Amino acid sequence: MSWRRPLLPALALVPLLAACSAPSEQASSAKPGTSAPGFPYTVDNCGVKTTYQAPPKRVVTMNQHVTEVMLALGLEKSLVGTAYLDDTVLPAYKKAYDTVPVLAKEYPSKEALLAANPDFVYGGYASAFDAKDGRGRDDLKKSGIATRLNTEYCPSGSTSIDDLYREVREIGRTFGVPDRAETWTHAARATVTATEKRLKGTPPVSVFVYDSGDKTAFTAGGKGIGNELITRAGGRNVFADLDKAFGDATWEQVVDRRPEIIVIYDYGSTTVEQKKKRLLDDPALKDVPAIKNRRFAVMPLSDTVLGVRVPAAVDKLAAQLHPAR
Numbered sequence: 001m002s003w004r005r006p007l008l009p010a011l012a013l014v015p016l017l018a019a020c021s022a023p024s025e026q027a028s029s030a031k032p033g034t035s036a037p038g039f040p041y042t043v044d045n046c047g048v049k050t051t052y053q054a055p056p057k058r059v060v061t062m063n064q065h066v067t068e069v070m071l072a073l074g075l076e077k078s079l080v081g082t083a084y085l086d087d088t089v090l091p092a093y094k095k096a097y098d099t100v101p102v103l104a105k106e107y108p109s110k111e112a113l114l115a116a117n118p119d120f121v122y123g124g125y126a127s128a129f130d131a132k133d134g135r136g137r138d139d140l141k142k143s144g145i146a147t148r149l150n151t152e153y154c155p156s157g158s159t160s161i162d163d164l165y166r167e168v169r170e171i172g173r174t175f176g177v178p179d180r181a182e183t184w185t186h187a188a189r190a191t192v193t194a195t196e197k198r199l200k201g202t203p204p205v206s207v208f209v210y211d212s213g214d215k216t217a218f219t220a221g222g223k224g225i226g227n228e229l230i231t232r233a234g235g236r237n238v239f240a241d242l243d244k245a246f247g248d249a250t251w252e253q254v255v256d257r258r259p260e261i262i263v264i265y266d267y268g269s270t271t272v273e274q275k276k277k278r279l280l281d282d283p284a285l286k287d288v289p290a291i292k293n294r295r296f297a298v299m300p301l302s303d304t305v306l307g308v309r310v311p312a313a314v315d316k317l318a319a320q321l322h323p324a325r
Helices: 064-072 091-097 110-115 137-142 161-174 178-199 225-232 251-257 272-280 310-321
Strands: 024-027 041-045 048-052 059-062 079-083 102-104 120-123 146-149 205-210 217-220 235-237 246-249 261-266 296-300
Touching: 041 146, 041 161, 048 146, 059 064, 064 079, 064 091, 064 120, 064 161, 102 110, 137 146, 146 161, 161 178, 161 225, 161 310, 178 225, 178 310, 205 217, 205 225, 205 251, 217 225, 217 251, 225 235, 225 310, 246 251, 261 272, 261 310, 296 310
Parallel strands: 024 048, 059 079, 059 120, 079 102, 120 146, 205 235, 205 261, 261 296
Antiparallel strands: 041 048, 217 246
């Protein structure tokens, strides 16, 4: 989907506790000369350095996985708006989510965003801060609004599970609830460790992620948390050499790399069954092992991006890749 392409060129472990701009300096709104307990706090996010004198009070989240980070830390009372669901909110968060105004089905216009009067905007994908639509981080800074981009979309190396823990900790620290973040992280580590022990000694299977696409295959590359999710679930991403979180591959490459299992990302108006049919009906793919053996796994999109679902998603995917374990 275009909103996850680069601009230009899971489970509720602790349910109720729990495009990058050039470097610049931002400051949260607070009374001059005063700081809340535990503040000031300075954090560098994707090259944007922000100093907070107190926790933000009026927050808009754009993209489901960052909304769920806030809800996992019990911060729904700080939310004055949210936007852009990929699939159903986790049941543990639904009651809290339903208290938050939805500003738009997808991204809100700049006018709708500013009408919510936020002091902090938290985006999940680089497209959340699309400068062409007036939502660039520099533009929002000029309006006195601090911003954060989920670190999966920072211009850095490959995303790891440690980046998830850092994401949650930095949000916990920003909102003055570091203890909640530590509680969540402790439980998340335990979940990931349990899956790792269960898979110990299991040979990995080759995996192709089918997100979407017809003329080309939009798939998970090697830079996003989706790649690490596959690895920790006992798989080997056949497009780990794709130097981005998501990107296009040719069908010829899919054939050449002979994946044993195809992981279908479930979201949007195209159903899993429609995606399966597209793959099974393509004569060019008939000799691909996953197609010949009809081996498919299914993951909701929100399980596969940098959010609080990831630890449980590793276990969920491992059960599909290695059902005997």
